[in-house]
Amino acid sequence: MIWDALLLQLGYNATLVTLGAMLLGMAAGVGGTFLFLRKRALVSDAISHATLPGIGIAFIVMVAFGGEGRNLIGLLAGAAASAGIGLVAVSWLSTRTRLAEDAAIGSVLSVFFGFGIVLLTVIQTLSAGQKAGLEGFLLGSTAGMLRSDAVVIAVSAALTLALVLILRRPLTLASFDPEYATSTGQNVTRTDLAMMGLVLAVTVVGLKIVGLILIVALLIIPPVTARFWTERTDHVVLIAGLLGGVSAYVGAAISAALPDIPTGPIIVLVGFAIFALSLLLAPRRGIVSSLLQYYRYQKRVHLRQGLLALAQGQPIYERLTLRLLRAEGWALPDGVATKTGRSMAAKAMRDETRWQILRSDPNFETASTQYDGLTPIESVLTPDQIRDLDKRMDLHAVVTP
Amino acid sequence: MLIELATRDGSDLREQSPLAIRGMTVSYGQKPAVFSVDMTVVPGSMTAIIGPNGAGKSTLLKAALGILKPLAGSTTVYGRPVTEQRNRIAYVPQRASVDWDFPTRAIDVVLMGLYPQLGLLGRVRPAHRAKAEDCLARVGMEDFADRQIGQLSGGQQQRVFLARALAQDADLYLLDEPFAGVDAATEKAIIAVLQSLRDSGKTVVAVHHDLSTVTDYFDHVFLINTRRVAEGTVAEVFNPETLQIAYGGRLAGAQMEALAQG
Numbered sequence: 001m002i003w004d005a006l007l008l009q010l011g012y013n014a015t016l017v018t019l020g021a022m023l024l025g026m027a028a029g030v031g032g033t034f035l036f037l038r039k040r041a042l043v044s045d046a047i048s049h050a051t052l053p054g055i056g057i058a059f060i061v062m063v064a065f066g067g068e069g070r071n072l073i074g075l076l077a078g079a080a081a082s083a084g085i086g087l088v089a090v091s092w093l094s095t096r097t098r099l100a101e102d103a104a105i106g107s108v109l110s111v112f113f114g115f116g117i118v119l120l121t122v123i124q125t126l127s128a129g130q131k132a133g134l135e136g137f138l139l140g141s142t143a144g145m146l147r148s149d150a151v152v153i154a155v156s157a158a159l160t161l162a163l164v165l166i167l168r169r170p171l172t173l174a175s176f177d178p179e180y181a182t183s184t185g186q187n188v189t190r191t192d193l194a195m196m197g198l199v200l201a202v203t204v205v206g207l208k209i210v211g212l213i214l215i216v217a218l219l220i221i222p223p224v225t226a227r228f229w230t231e232r233t234d235h236v237v238l239i240a241g242l243l244g245g246v247s248a249y250v251g252a253a254i255s256a257a258l259p260d261i262p263t264g265p266i267i268v269l270v271g272f273a274i275f276a277l278s279l280l281l282a283p284r285r286g287i288v289s290s291l292l293q294y295y296r297y298q299k300r301v302h303l304r305q306g307l308l309a310l311a312q313g314q315p316i317y318e319r320l321t322l323r324l325l326r327a328e329g330w331a332l333p334d335g336v337a338t339k340t341g342r343s344m345a346a347k348a349m350r351d352e353t354r355w356q357i358l359r360s361d362p363n364f365e366t367a368s369t370q371y372d373g374l375t376p377i378e379s380v381l382t383p384d385q386i387r388d389l390d391k392r393m394d395l396h397a398v399v400t401p
Numbered sequence: 402m403l404i405e406l407a408t409r410d411g412s413d414l415r416e417q418s419p420l421a422i423r424g425m426t427v428s429y430g431q432k433p434a435v436f437s438v439d440m441t442v443v444p445g446s447m448t449a450i451i452g453p454n455g456a457g458k459s460t461l462l463k464a465a466l467g468i469l470k471p472l473a474g475s476t477t478v479y480g481r482p483v484t485e486q487r488n489r490i491a492y493v494p495q496r497a498s499v500d501w502d503f504p505t506r507a508i509d510v511v512l513m514g515l516y517p518q519l520g521l522l523g524r525v526r527p528a529h530r531a532k533a534e535d536c537l538a539r540v541g542m543e544d545f546a547d548r549q550i551g552q553l554s555g556g557q558q559q560r561v562f563l564a565r566a567l568a569q570d571a572d573l574y575l576l577d578e579p580f581a582g583v584d585a586a587t588e589k590a591i592i593a594v595l596q597s598l599r600d601s602g603k604t605v606v607a608v609h610h611d612l613s614t615v616t617d618y619f620d621h622v623f624l625i626n627t628r629r630v631a632e633g634t635v636a637e638v639f640n641p642e643t644l645q646i647a648y649g650g651r652l653a654g655a656q657m658e659a660l661a662q663g
Contacts, residue, residue, distance in 0.1 A: 039500075167521070170516075172513075173516060176499060176500075176510075176513070177499045177513075179498055182468045183467075183487075183490060183492035184516070184569075185487035230504060232504055232506060232509065233505050236504050366586045369586060
C-alpha cells in the first residue's frame with residue numbers, strides 16, 4: 001500500500017496531492033534557506049501559529065453567509081490575513097519597543113494560537129457548517145482532500161518557488177552583508193519584507209498538508225541539513241529544495257496510503273532522518289568527520305612536540321605523546337629515541353630553526369603567516385629558498401653558539 | 402555678499418566632489434554620534450578619516466551611504482544625490498560586520514560585486530567569473546578562490562572584501578577600518594591596491610585608526626570628534642594642534658610631535 005503510494009499508484013487524487021506536497025516542500029526548503037541564513041528561522045513559527053485565528057474567523061464568516069465553511073481559498077485567505085497581522089506585530093514589537101525578537105515571537109505565537117484555539121472550540125458548538133476538516137489544519141491531513149484543493153496547493157507552491165528563485169541574489173546579499181547591500185542601493189527592508197511574504201505564502205499554502213504546528217520544520221530542517229553538505233549558498237538552496245521536496249513527497253504518499261496518520265508528523269520524521277544522517281556522516285561538518293579531523297590534528301601536534309622534545313633531550317611525560325611516538329617506531333617504551341626517531345627529531349628541530357629565521361625576516365612576511373608549528377617548510381618554500389635559509393642558519397649558529 | 406560668495410564657492414566644490422556631506426547629524430538615542438558635520442572630499446585624493454574611538458568615523462560613512470538614517474544632513478556624490486550614484490560607489494564594510502561561517506566562497510563574495518550589473522536573472526558568464534578572478538588576483542588572493550570564507554585569515558578576508566569592491570568598477574571607494582586586525586603583508590597589499598586606484602584617478606576614503614601610518618599612506622586627512630575638527634592635505638592639517646583638539650588628553654604631547662613629523 002505504502003509502496004503503491006510512493007509510486008503514485010493510488011489514483012489521480014492521491015497523485016495530485018503527493019505532487020502538490022512535493023512542490024510545497026521544494027518551495028519551503030528554498031524559501032527556508034534564506035530565512036535560516038538571515039538567522040530569522042523562528043519568525044516562521046510565529047507566522048504559522050498566527051494563521052489559526054484567521055482560519056477560525058474565515059470559517060465563521062463563510063458559515064454566516066450560508067456556506068459550508070470548507071472553501072480552501074477562503075480559509076487560506078483568512079489564514080494569510082491573520083498571519084500577516086502576526087508578522088507585523090512581531091516586527092513592530094522587535095523594532096519599536098525594547099522587546100527582543102525572540103520575546104516578540106514568543107508572545108505573538110502564543111497569543112494568536114490561544115485565540116485560534118478558543119475560536120475552534122466555539123466553532124465546535126455551532127450547529128451549522130462542515131467543521132470536520134478544521135483540525136486537519138493543525139497537523140496536516142491529505143485525507144479527503146478535494147481535487148481543486150490539490151490544484152490550488154500545487155499551483156501556489158510552484159509560484160512561490162519561482163519567486164524565491166527570482167529573488168535569490170538580493171536575498172543572498174541581504175542575508176550575508178546587509179550593510180553592503182544597502183551601499184549598492186538595495187532596499188534591505190523591502191528584501192526582508194519580500195522574504196517574509198514568501199515564507200508566509202509557503203506557510204499558508206502548506207497549512208492543509210503539513211499543518212500549522214509543524215510547518216516550521218519544513219522551512220528549517222532542509223536548509224540546516226543542506227548546510228552540512230556544501231559551502232556554497234546556491235548549493236544550499238538547491239539541496240534544501242530537493243530535501244524539502246523528498247520529505248514532503250514521502251510524507252504525503254504515506255499519509256495517502258494510511259489515512260489515519262496525519263501528514264505533518266510523517267514529513268517531519270522523514271526530514272529528520274535525513275538530517276540525522278547528515279549530522280553524523282557529512283564530510284567536514286559532520287560529527288564523525290569532525291572527530292576524525294580533531295584526532296588527526298591532535299596526533300600531528302603530539303608527534304611534533306614529542307620529536308622536538310627528543311631533539312632537545314627533554315623527558316616526555318605526556319602518555320599520549322609517548323604512545324604515538326612508539327607507534328611510529330620513533331621511541332622506545334622508556335622514552336629513548338630510536339635511530340629513525342633521532343633523525344626525525346633532528347629534522348623537526350632543523351625545520352623549527354628554519355621557521356624561526358623565516359619569521360624574523362620581513363622579506364618572508366607572506367610565507368611566515370603560514371607558520372602553525374606543524375606545516376613542513378618544504379610545502380611553503382622552494383628548495384632554493386630553503387638552501388638560502390640554511391646558509392643563514394649556519395651564520396646564526398656561529399653568532400649564537 | 403561675502404556669504405553669498407562663499408556659498409557659491411562651496412557649491413562649486415560640491416559639484417565636483419566625489420563625496421560632499423553637509424550638516425550631517427546622526428544620533429543613537431539622545432546622544433549625537435556625529436553632529437552637523439560637513440565634509441568635502443577632493444577628487445583623486447586618498448583621504449583618511451581619523452579620530453578617537455567613538456568619534457563617529459564609521460557612523461559618518463554609514464550615514465553618508467544611507468546605511469544609517471541621519472537626523473539631518475545630505476550627501477552628494479559627484480554633485481548628485483547619493484541614491485542616484487550607487488553604481489559609482491564601492492563600499493568595504495568592517496570585517497566584523499558579517500558572519501564568516503556563511504556558506505560562500507571567496508569567489509562568490511567577489512561575484513556579489515557584480516550583482517548590480519547582473520540584475521536578478523542575468524547568468525554568471527565566463528567573462529564575469531574571469532573578472533572576479535582578476536579582482537582576486539589584484540589583491541593576491543587568486544589561490545584562495547574556492548575557499549569557504551571562514552577558512553581564511555582575517556587579513557585574507559579583508560582582501561576578499563576589497564576584491565568585491567574592485568569588481569564594482571566604481572569611482573569612489575569607501576573603506577571602514579580596512580587595516581583593523583590584519584597582518585602586515587595584507588596591509589601592504591591593500592595600500593598598494595588603494596594607491597594604484599588613486600593613481601588611476603579614483604578617489605579613496607578610509608576610516609583609519611593608526612596615526613603612525615597616516616603620513617605614509619594618505620594625502621588628505623579628515624579629523625573628526627563628533628564634530629569636524631579639521632580637513633585638508635596631510636601637510637596642512639595633520640599637526641599636533643589639530644590632533645590635540647581631536648584627541649584631547651588621549652595622546653601625549655611628545656607622541657603627537659613625533660606623528661606630525663612623520
